[in-house]
Amino acid sequence: MFRAIVQGAQYATRGKAMPAESEGTAAHNLRLAVVAxxxxxxEEIEPFLPGIAPDFDEYCKTMSHPMAWGGEPEMLMAMHVLGRPITVYHVSDRGLEPIVTYGEQLLAAPGAAAPVHLLWSGAHYDLLVPAAA
Structure with a gap:
């Protein structure tokens, strides 16, 4: 998820992929910023964690590790860190459909940053890029 988000932000701002050798470091830096x-x-996020983790501090410690999978709380925090909307899609019988946009309010702001588009497969987030890319 973190790699997909940093690559999505790169595509949204520069229209091209981040070099592979930079992706891991950028993803880890985003992860640390998300945990911060x-x-x-x-106070805003802790009420939503009981079904995910029994202890907030332990949850943050776990999320700091590169192998921990991020989910909705981290997606929401990544939107705040990047100041850019993140739209998550899934594939249905009708094709690609949006599930949620984190930071939808950012879309209406003057000079709004282009959103990052991710595909949720049910187990993993992958980056969606325009066909021309």
Missing amino acids: ELRKRR
Whole structure:
């Protein structure tokens, strides 16, 4: 998820992929910024974690590790960190459909940053890029 988000932000701002050798570092830096944002917004996010983790501090510690999978709380925090909307899609009988846009309010702002588009497969997030890319 973190790699897909940093690559999506790269596509949205520069129209091309981030070099592979930079992706891991950028994803890890985003992860650390997301954990810092979780801690900063503890009162806002902690009520939603009981079904995910019994202890907020332990949850943040776990999310700091590169192998921990991110989910909705991290997606929301990544939107805050990047100041850019993140739209998640899934494939249905009708094709590609949006599920949710984190930071939908950012879309209406003057000079709004282009959103990152991700595909949720049911187990993993992958980056969606325009066909021309």
